[in-house]
Amino acid sequence: MQNWLDTILIVGSIAAATLAFIWIAVRIGPKKNSDPKKDYGDAAERDVEHIFNNEFREELRNRGRLHFEKIIGENAMFLQQDLRLTTSQINEYMKQEITKTLQEAFTKYESSISDAKQIALDSIQKTQVAVEDQRKMMGEQLDREITEEKRRILERFERNMTDIVNHYVLQAIGNQINLEDQLEYILGELERNKREIIEDIEVGA
Amino acid sequence: MSKVTQDVRLLLPNRLVGPVDLSRTIRELTNLDDSLHQANLRTPGRSVSLPKTTRTLEDLAEINKISLLEKRHREVLLEALKIYQKKAPVIHMSFTVEPSAAVLAEIIVWLRKNIKENVLLDVGLQPTIIVGCVARTSNKVFDMSLRNNISKQAPMLMKYIGGQQA
Numbered sequence A: 001m002q003n004w005l006d007t008i009l010i011v012g013s014i015a016a017a018t019l020a021f022i023w024i025a026v027r028i029g030p031k032k033n034s035d036p037k038k039d040y041g042d043a044a045e046r047d048v049e050h051i052f053n054n055e056f057r058e059e060l061r062n063r064g065r066l067h068f069e070k071i072i073g074e075n076a077m078f079l080q081q082d083l084r085l086t087t088s089q090i091n092e093y094m095k096q097e098i099t100k101t102l103q104e105a106f107t108k109y110e111s112s113i114s115d116a117k118q119i120a121l122d123s124i125q126k127t128q129v130a131v132e133d134q135r136k137m138m139g140e141q142l143d144r145e146i147t148e149e150k151r152r153i154l155e156r157f158e159r160n161m162t163d164i165v166n167h168y169v170l171q172a173i174g175n176q177i178n179l180e181d182q183l184e185y186i187l188g189e190l191e192r193n194k195r196e197i198i199e200d201i202e203v204g205a
Numbered sequence B: 001m002s003k004v005t006q007d008v009r010l011l012l013p014n015r016l017v018g019p020v021d022l023s024r025t026i027r028e029l030t031n032l033d034d035s036l037h038q039a040n041l042r043t044p045g046r047s048v049s050l051p052k053t054t055r056t057l058e059d060l061a062e063i064n065k066i067s068l069l070e071k072r073h074r075e076v077l078l079e080a081l082k083i084y085q086k087k088a089p090v091i092h093m094s095f096t097v098e099p100s101a102a103v104l105a106e107i108i109v110w111l112r113k114n115i116k117e118n119v120l121l122d123v124g125l126q127p128t129i130i131v132g133c134v135a136r137t138s139n140k141v142f143d144m145s146l147r148n149n150i151s152k153q154a155p156m157l158m159k160y161i162g163g164q165q166a
Helices: A002-028 A036-050 A053-175 A178-192 A195-205 B018-040 B057-063 B071-087 B101-114 B145-150 B154-163
Strands: B090-095 B118-126 B132-136 B141-145
Touching: A002 A053, A053 B118, A053 B145, A053 B154, A178 A195, A178 B057, A178 B101, A178 B132, A178 B141, B018 B118, B090 B141, B101 B118, B132 B145, B145 B154
Parallel strands: B090 B118
Antiparallel strands: B090 B132, B132 B141
């Protein structure tokens, strides 16, 4: 970039010097005149050639060269200043553009990250809700199963409780069953069923 | 037909518990009658050996004031016993183990005092009863076992178990 600018500067300087030289040459060069007073003109030209002899011309050329160099130098300085200014402006502009571009890119990147984050959060939230629903459903199902199993066990226990207790008593007392000890209980039970027994016996008789 | 046969009111001894005892007594009485009949037909002068009688038959004769040596009394008793064999009310009672004679005597005394004086008791075994007994008359079954009692008390037991769990 710097090289390119330098090249433009040099070419511009050369072009400006050439134009200035041509302009001076045209201004100080002989004028064409088809006027009747051409003779006077020619005479004057000759006088001019007398006046503007080679030395004088050389002097003028030297002055012109110096002036041209001065102008070239001034223009080069101006050009250099302009170039520096332009370079700094370009640098500033580039900085601004790059910063802007980078900011835009970062903004987009941040936005896309934010979107992705939001999507991920939404997804996680949905997953959490689904998991929570599933957990709740499973919990309820488990509760129902436990309640049902408990009810079944209790029902089975109630249904077989008599056998269970009977079996337990049988295991507990084993061969120590003594009817004499039970006599009071048996007679009590007979007494309790006495009326029904009598009625049935009388009906049967 | 004698008066005793027409109005059978025979007192049964406590030793005569059930139909089996009654059959045995009838058989014994028949044998005794046969023996005594044969003894009457014996050749005079020869010794007679009478069959031994059981305590049941002796008690039976004693409480009913019957002389076993008199043929007529024996016939009346035998006829009455046969009628009892056919018509006496029988209660079947099942126990978890074989009841002793004392227990049976207590029960039969209670039955004859409270239910009917000529009732017979047929004893059976049912090991699952454990405590109590199951009585069966001609039409009904009276479950007087602990199992039945527990079944009746099931709600209370469940309440108690529930209280223990809580």
